[in-house]
Amino acid sequence: MNKTFKKNIGLLHLWLGLASGLIVFIVALTGSILVFEEELDEFFNPEFYTVATVKNEKLPVDVILAKIEKEYKITEIERIHTFHDPERTLIVTGTDSNKKDLIFAIDPYTGKVQTSIPEKGRFFSVVLDLHRHLILGEFGKAVTGISCLIFVFMLLSGMVLWWPKKLKNLKQRLTVKWSASFKRVNWDFHSTFGFYTFLVLLIISLTGLTWSYKWFESGIYLLADGTAKKPSAKVENPTKIDPKNDKAFFYQKIFSKTDSIYKFTGDTQIRIPSDTINSLMVIKLNTEKSIPNISSMVYFDKYTGEFLKTKPYESFSNGDKIRRLIYPIHTGSIYGYPTKILAFLVCLFAATLPITGLLIWTGRKKKKAQK
Known part of the structure; x- marks a missing residue:
């Protein structure tokens, strides 16, 4: 040389x-x-991750959401995250009347809020x-x-x-x-x-x-x-104005519909857009796979709950699949x-x-x- x-x-x-x-x-x-x-977060904050007692039946998600919206003056729900593990809490992210983003860890069996923290105030955030x-x-x-x-x-x-x-x-x-x-x-x-x-x-x-x-x-x-x-993952919402129809068990039905489409075991997350352009997106993570971040998606009308489109993991381009592996490779969680x-x-x-x-x-x- x-x-x-x-x-x-x-x-x-x-x-x-x-x-x-x-x-x-x-x-x-x-x-x-x-x-x-x-x-580390689970070790120091166990109440954020696990419930004290596992019961036979979970409360409908909508019942829990109505409770925290009233008690914590939540004006907008952004994400709802459910887990296959029966010991895991229900995680909900929302914005209160003071425009503060909060994360709630809730017992899905009782609806009790075990802890709530500012989204940007978490140590790991x-x-x-x-x-x-x-x-x-x-x-x-x-x-x-x-x-x-x-x-x-x-x-x-x-x-x-x-x-x-x-x-x-x-x-x-x-x-x-x-x-x-x-x-x-x-x-x-x-x-x-x-x-x-x-x-x-x-x-x-x-x-x-x-x-x-x-x-x-x-x-x-x-x-x-x-x-x-990069292919866009968003689907436009057909309904532009909320018709204010009866929405009993709105989100629970969306979770059930997603499970009927993707029958694999997994954790499911609903992402609700704040705008009127994009539709509601549901992501179901396949926990049966040995490699992390293998997820499939379903899109619903954010106002009516009407099913719009599926995007199974198998339909992802090679670029999308590689992009989803970047995070587990970067953090070392790949294996x-x-x-x-x-x-x-x-x-x-x-x-x-x-x-x-x-x-x-x-x-x-x-x-x-x-x-």
Whole structure:
């Protein structure tokens, strides 16, 4: 490998690493926490997830909704989430008269609200906002996006720098000499484990670009379907004005209709649009599948409850199917706990890279100053 080329790569690796180090540290650390979001949240907030007693029959969803609308002055219901697991709570998201978005965890057997929290006030909502936007909105999103691109370059350039000049030196690059000085151990740790985690970190970084850049997401569809345009998942609502008809058991009927269409075991979520353009969408997650995020959809008129259209998972384009796998791949949940633990450890290591890299740089500066 050309010596000048490797030297230039080293300089870019150094200065881009110093420029993006703090952001990489924050994103990697919050990412490691988010890997076990569900498990940690359920441990610290069990009342949000499970009911005290499982009974024979659940209350109709509409009865529960009417109760919380009255007690909590909810003006708009946005999402209703039911679960196949009999111990799980019913989760409802709504907006109150003060325009505050609230999430309710309700006992589906008694209708009792076990807990209610502001949607943006959840601990993991804050961690996710920090992970994606640094809690700085669109500006933060731009910063994390650029830092993610830099990190991809850092991984690739790191491999160039790691590659030994001679094959006989390969063994040295694959081990950490723990008995050596701190400076040597720090360099080995940064370099050696950087090599071992390279592929997983590259996958996590590339999938993370999906949330930062539309062109990257479009590229997935271009490669998979031959078109860069992402297919729209929305169906227009035929009824534009609410006819105010009798709506007894409106949502319960929608849940029942969905279950009659998709007979597999799964968790079901109703998403209710706030506008008059789009129809009501029901998503049923197939929990019988070993891979997560395998969902099928049904569309209903948001005012009359009339069935409009189905969109089974089998009808999704290759681009849609790949896009749905991006999240479980990015978070490590694709194959359950084995890949989650791997993602957690790799993200923790990624958080150390800016620190060990900084120590390598300051060590070199100190050495030059002494000379």
